[in-house]
Amino acid sequence: MTESLGQAQAPRKALGPSALQNFLWMFSGGGVQAVLKILVLMVLSRLLVPEAFGVVSAALTIVTLADVFGKIGIAPSVVQSQTLTEAHIRSATAATLLSGLIVALIVFALAGPLERFYAIDGLRPYIEVFAALFIVQSTGLVSEALLQRESRFKVLAGVAVGSYLFGYAAVAITLAKFGFGGWALVGGQIAQTTLQALLNIHFAGYRLKLGFDLGCLRQMFRFGFGVSLTQIGNYFALNLDYFVVGRYLGSASLGHYSRAYLLLAQPANLVGSMADKVLFPALAHLQDDTERLRRAYAMAVGLCALTQIPLSVYLLITGPEVILVLMGPQWGPAVVPFQVMVATLFFRTAYKFTGTLLRASGHVYLGALWQWSYAAMVLAGALIGAQWGLPGVATGVSLAVIGCFALGLAILRLRFGMPLQTIRAALMRHAGWGLALATILSLARLGLLAIETPALVVLIALGLMCVLFYLGLLRLAPQRLGPERTPLLKLIPALRRFARES
Numbered sequence: 247m248t249e250s251l252g253q254a255q256a257p258r259k260a261l262g263p264s265a266l267q268n269f270l271w272m273f274s275g276g277g278v279q280a281v282l283k284i285l286v287l288m289v290l291s292r293l294l295v296p297e298a299f300g301v302v303s304a305a306l307t308i309v310t311l312a313d314v315f316g317k318i319g320i321a322p323s324v325v326q327s328q329t330l331t332e333a334h335i336r337s338a339t340a341a342t343l344l345s346g347l348i349v350a351l352i353v354f355a356l357a358g359p360l361e362r363f364y365a366i367d368g369l370r371p372y373i374e375v376f377a378a379l380f381i382v383q384s385t386g387l388v389s390e391a392l393l394q395r396e397s398r399f400k401v402l403a404g405v406a407v408g409s410y411l412f413g414y415a416a417v418a419i420t421l422a423k424f425g426f427g428g429w430a431l432v433g434g435q436i437a438q439t440t441l442q443a444l445l446n447i448h449f450a451g452y453r454l455k456l457g458f459d460l461g462c463l464r465q466m467f468r469f470g471f472g473v474s475l476t477q478i479g480n481y482f483a484l485n486l487d488y489f490v491v492g493r494y495l496g497s498a499s500l501g502h503y504s505r506a507y508l509l510l511a512q513p514a515n516l517v518g519s520m521a522d523k524v525l526f527p528a529l530a531h532l533q534d535d536t537e538r539l540r541r542a543y544a545m546a547v548g549l550c551a552l553t554q555i556p557l558s559v560y561l562l563i564t565g566p567e568v569i570l571v572l573m574g575p576q577w578g579p580a581v582v583p584f585q586v587m588v589a590t591l592f593f594r595t596a597y598k599f600t601g602t603l604l605r606a607s608g609h610v611y612l613g614a615l616w617q618w619s620y621a622a623m624v625l626a627g628a629l630i631g632a633q634w635g636l637p638g639v640a641t642g643v644s645l646a647v648i649g650c651f652a653l654g655l656a657i658l659r660l661r662f663g664m665p666l667q668t669i670r671a672a673l674m675r676h677a678g679w680g681l682a683l684a685t686i687l688s689l690a691r692l693g694l695l696a697i698e699t700p701a702l703v704v705l706i707a708l709g710l711m712c713v714l715f716y717l718g719l720l721r722l723a724p725q726r727l728g729p730e731r732t733p734l735l736k737l738i739p740a741l742r743r744f745a746r747e748s
Contacts, residue, residue: 278407280512284572286415287508290422290430291573296501298428303504304492305372306435307485308360309353309379320345322473322605323466324391336457338466339388343456346384353377364489366497375432379439386443389450398449405445413438472610476601479617483624483650487643490628495635503636505573506584513557514594536662543603543658544665548672548730550596555680558591560712563687567701579636586640592673593651600654609661616657620650675728683715 290299320338324330357373393402418434426433447454492500561568565585569577587594597620604613627642634641658664687708694704724731 279410280515282407282410282415283508283512286419287505288572289419291505291577293419293422294427294430296498296505296577298431298501299504300492300497300499300501301366301369302372302428302431303488303500304364304366304369304497305376305432307488307492308364308373309376310481310485320466321387321391323469324388324395330395331462333457333459334462334466335388335392335453336455337459337462338391339454340456340458341463341466342384342387346380350377350380353380365493372428372432376435379436382436382440382443385454386446389443389446389453392450392453393446401449405442405449409438409442409445413441469608469610472614473605475614476605476610476617479614479619479621480601482621483617483646486621486625487628487639490625490632491636491639494632495639499579499636502577502580503583503639505577506569506580506640507587509568509572509584510561510587510591510594513554513561514591514598539603539607540662540664543599543662544668544672545730546599547596547669548728550599551592551672551676552727552730554592554595555676556683556712556716558588559680559684559687560708561585561588561591563684563691564705564708567704570701571705583636583640586637587644590644590647593647597647597651597654600651600658603658603662607662612657612661616650616654619653620646623649672728672730675726679719679726683712686715687711 320341324334324338354374354377357370357377360373361367361369390402390405414434414437416434417437418430421430421433488500488504491503495503562585565588566581569581569584573580601613601617604610604616623646624643627644627646628639629642631638631640631642655664655666655669659666690708690711691704694707699707719727720731
């Protein structure tokens, strides 16, 4: 028998105004965090050498893999489950704590062999200290899942921003200022994880009671194991290029590559990951309504094209100025990899929606197959591209991202009858406007550089040109932006209400 939560468990919420409100909270929180990450990167890039970032990035790739095993997919099953009881929560808490402890011990014991495998001297102590993260993080995983299930996205946004600002940023910058080198990044990571776990536990109501119910665990593991397979595949897809760069091109090259990727990841995560946190519980509610799932996905991809393609064009054209202003002249080798990878920003963002839909509808093993295929493409692209240095790796990985998006569309077409012609039309429409914008920005940049305009002024001027270009389209020919302009225009009054309510 399982004990029902009754009134204690918040009901699921359907897609609608509440979903938009939730997205705005996560988007605002993610936006603040993205800005903070860029500001912190500006400071740390001037306090630490590329090698320090490279060694810590290598350690984090190992820690992230172990983290996936440590989570064992239990927390997502708390969000996705149609019926959740007290026994589910207690069993999930016990399982995540136990798995976190086991993984921490395994990572600590394997630190030496992992250092030799990566072929980076001095990596071992970083891995050993990072092992403590698994125990700390496991204490707050179920609490975070409960907050997500109950649609408390205002709280989640606040926790994400607060833990980064007062955890990572404050600690890492302070330690870097006092000469701790790469350990500054380690200290910031541990402080952020600890603060985030404590805040999640607090706001979820200290529901940390342990229990063991075999039936509940079996139910959660069926879904959770598929999620774990997906996450492991996604881990390899996102980190195999780091391994290739670190092993074959060295820690300094990995430092340049990882910082370029960090800049690129901010807009992709801002839209893709924040939307995933909101769409996952909402789409899980509609998992049996195929038609609404199709409409939601098509609209999400259209909106992604409308917003991410112009941003991609702007960052591609101004890549040298972005790196110079944000990171300094010593990071010049990061410019070309950044430009190559940012050219596929739309695909890097849009493919996340495929994973969200597959997970929300319970097709976790199909999602796992898709993610492992993506990982294979990344490995092949990185290994082949490594012959031409960082630009070659960036090109190979970018082609893999496009292949991942195309494969995801094919899967959704077979499983859900996804209307590919609608998605294709949206992509071609906004790619055309992006090409026109790229021509204008390229000519404007050449003119500004000819009169020796400072890099910061170039960034501001071209950014204003982007805004004016699309404001002109909305004013003079709004129909040319397609049906996805409608929800974007409706977002303006929603933002006003959101600002008043917050």
